Amino acid sequence: KATDRKVTLETLAPEDRPTQLLPLNKMLSDTVKMIAYRAETALVAILRRHLKKEEEARALIRELFVTSANIVPNPDAKTLTVQIHRMANPMHDRAIAALLEDLNQLQFCHPETEDQIVYSLV
Template sequence: MQIKTLKEKRKQTPHYLKVKDLPEEEQFQQLSTKSKHFIDTIKMIAYRAETAMANLLRETLSRPDEVRSLLRAIYSSEADLIPDHEQGTLTVKLHHLANRSYDVAIQKLCDELNSTETKFPRTNLRMIFKLGSK
C-alpha cells in the first residue's frame, strides 16, 4: 500500500525544474568574475595542451579526424602509476587500446612526453610514460 502511495506521489512530481523555481538556498550561485577568469584560463591551458598532443598524433594516424577521440580514450582509460623513489621516477604505464595504429600513436606520444623530462608536481619524481608491459 505504501509503495502505491509513493509511486503516485512520484508521478505528480515534475520531471524538470527551472532554476527560478528552486528554493533560494538551493539555487546556483554565479561565479565571481575572478573565479570565472581563473577557470577559463585553466580550460584554455588544457585545450592548448590537448591541441599540441593532437597535432603530434595527426602525423601518426592514417585518419587525422580520429585524433581527438583517441585522446579521449587515453584520458578515460586506466593507467598504472609506479613510483620509484630510489631512481627518482614515476612511471605511468598506459594500457593498450583497441588497434595497433592507436598503440603506435600512443608510443610516439609517450616518447615525446618522456623527452620533456617533466617532474611530477610537488615532487622530484621525473615522469616516464610507457605503453603496455614493457
C-alpha cells in the same frame, strides 16, 4: 504530463535557484579550461604525425585522458613510471606508443621530487 516543460526562475524557491559563479571564480575556471584545451591541442599536434585525421587524434587523446594507468615510483633510479593500459585497437596502441616515446624524449621531471617521468604502454 503533469510536470511543466519549462520552469521559470520565479516559480523556484530561492534555495533551489541556480547561482552564478563570482567573476574571479569564473575567470579561474575559464583559465583552467583554456590551459586544458591548449594541452590537449599540443598533444593532438604530436599525435597527428602518426594519425591521418585531426578528429581521430583528438578523440584518441580524450580516450587517453580517461584510460587506466599505474604509477610506479623508483626512488633508486629517480624515475616515476606511468604505465598506461592499452587502447581499444592495435592502430591506436601504435599511435599512443609513439606519442609516449615522443614525451619520454622530452625528459619531463616531477615538479616536487625532480624524478624523471617515464611513460610506457602496458
